[in-house]
Amino acid sequence: MSSKMQASQAGQALWSKMPKANAELFALTYGSLVTELVRDYEDPIEVNAQLDRIGHSIGVRCVDELLSKADVAGMGLATQCQNLRDTAEVVAKVGFKMFLGVQAEVGGFSQDQRSFSIYLQDNPLATFVELPAAGDEQYNGDDLRKLKYSNLYCGVIRGALEQVNLKVECNIVRDTLKGDEVNEIRVELKEVLADGAGDDYKEE
Amino acid sequence: MTVHAIHIFDRKGKTLFTKRYTSSKQSSTQDAEQLSEQRKLIFGMLFSLRELVGSLTPGNGSPALKSVRTGAGTLHCFETISGLRIAMYTNNNPIMNTIGARAPGADNTKTSFQTALKYIYSDIWVECVVRSPLYRPEDIQVDPVEGKENKSGRFDIKSTNFESKLDAYLASMPWFR
Numbered sequence: 001m002s003s004k005m006q007a008s009q010a011g012q013a014l015w016s017k018m019p020k021a022n023a024e025l026f027a028l029t030y031g032s033l034v035t036e037l038v039r040d041y042e043d044p045i046e047v048n049a050q051l052d053r054i055g056h057s058i059g060v061r062c063v064d065e066l067l068s069k070a071d072v073a074g075m076g077l078a079t080q081c082q083n084l085r086d087t088a089e090v091v092a093k094v095g096f097k098m099f100l101g102v103q104a105e106v107g108g109f110s111q112d113q114r115s116f117s118i119y120l121q122d123n124p125l126a127t128f129v130e131l132p133a134a135g136d137e138q139y140n141g142d143d144l145r146k147l148k149y150s151n152l153y154c155g156v157i158r159g160a161l162e163q164v165n166l167k168v169e170c171n172i173v174r175d176t177l178k179g180d181e182v183n184e185i186r187v188e189l190k191e192v193l194a195d196g197a198g199d200d201y202k203e204e
Numbered sequence: 205m206t207v208h209a210i211h212i213f214d215r216k217g218k219t220l221f222t223k224r225y226t227s228s229k230q231s232s233t234q235d236a237e238q239l240s241e242q243r244k245l246i247f248g249m250l251f252s253l254r255e256l257v258g259s260l261t262p263g264n265g266s267p268a269l270k271s272v273r274t275g276a277g278t279l280h281c282f283e284t285i286s287g288l289r290i291a292m293y294t295n296n297n298p299i300m301n302t303i304g305a306r307a308p309g310a311d312n313t314k315t316s317f318q319t320a321l322k323y324i325y326s327d328i329w330v331e332c333v334v335r336s337p338l339y340r341p342e343d344i345q346v347d348p349v350e351g352k353e354n355k356s357g358r359f360d361i362k363s364t365n366f367e368s369k370l371d372a373y374l375a376s377m378p379w380f381r
Contacts, residue, residue, distance in 0.1 A: 057340075063286050064334045091325030163286045
C-alpha cells in the first residue's frame with residue numbers, strides 16, 4: 001500500500017514540475033494527426049499500426065525523461081520496481097500523471113502476474129472526439145469502428161518498457177469512444193529481455 | 205588535468221559518445237583503433253563487474269557499481285535502468301579523496317562524481333540528446349574512426365549541443381583542471 005501512495009505522490013510532484021501545454025491544443029493536434037493518418041492509410045488497422053509506431057518512438061524517449069526526473073520526486077526507481085506490479089504502478093501513477101496530468105488505475109492482474117490492465121477514467125487524447133456511428137455510410141462508420149483512436153498509448157507503453165528490458169504487448173480493450181464506461185489498456189508481459197552485448201559491440 | 209576521458213555506452217555496449225580530455229602521443233589513426241579497443245574493454249569490464257556485484261549483493265540492496273579505483277586513476281560510472289552507462293576516467297582526485305572532504309558535515313554532494321554523472325545524464329543528456337527530434341536510440345552515429353564513411357540519415361550527437369554543454373559543465377567543477 002505504501003508503494004502505491006508513494007507512486008502517486010511522486011507522480012504529483014513530477015507533474016507539478018513539468019512544463020505544461022494547453023490541453024485543448026494537445027487534443028486537437030492529436031486529433032488532426034489521427035485524421036490525417038485515416039486519410040492517408042484508409043485502412044483503420046494500418047492506422048492503428050502507425051499510431052503504435054509513433055507511440056513507440058515517443059515511449060523510448062519518455063522513459064529517460066521519467067528516469068532522469070524520478071529522483072527529484074524522491075523515489076529510487078532502481079530499487080523500487082522489483083516486480084511487474086511495481087512497474088505497473090509506476091507506469092500508471094507516475095508515467096501517466098507526469099506526461100498527461102491524469103491518474104490511471106491499475107488492476108486486473110492475471111493469475112500468473114504477467115498481465116495487467118490500466119484504467120483511464122478520462123482520456124486527454126479523446127477530448128472533443130466522436131467516432132462516426134456504426135452504419136453511418138457517409139463517414140465510413142462501419143470501417144472506423146475498427147480504429148483504435150488512442151492506440152498511441154499502447155505504443156508509448158511498449159516503447160518505454162522496452163527500454164527497461166521488458167517486452168510487452170499492449171492492447172486497448174475498452175474505449176469510452178465506443179461506448180464503454182472506461183478506457184482499459186491491457187498490458188501483457190511477453191518476456192524479460194536479458195542484458196548482453198549486442199552486435200554493435202562485437203563489430204566495433 | 206583531472207578528467208581524462210568520458211564515454212557513454214548504451215545497453216548493448218555501443219559507444220554513443222566519447223571524448224578525451226588528455227592528449228596522447230600516438231598518431232591519430234593508430235590511436236583511434238586503440239581507443240575503440242579500449243572502450244570495448246571498459247564496457248566489458250563494467251558489464252562483467254556489474255553481473256558479479258549483482259550476484260554478490262544480498263537481498264534488496266542496490267547493486268549499482270559506482271567506481272573502480274586503481275593506483276593511477278578512478279573510473280567513475282553511472283548507469284540508468286534504461287541501460288545507459290556513463291563512464292568517466294579521472295585521476296585519484298586530491299579534492300575528493302582528502303579526509304577533510306569526506307568529513308561528516310562537509311558538503312560534498314555538490315561536487316561528488318556520482319552527482320556530477322547524474323547531472324550529466326538528467327540535465328545534459330536528456331535535455332540535449334533525448335529531446336532532439338532527430339534522436340533515434342537504435343541509430344546513433346559515432347564518429348571515433350576518422351575517415352569512416354558517414355551513413356546518411358543517422359543521428360550524430362555532434363549535431364546537438366551536448367558536447368559544448370558537457371564541456372562547460374565539467375569545466376565548472378572544482379575537480380576539473
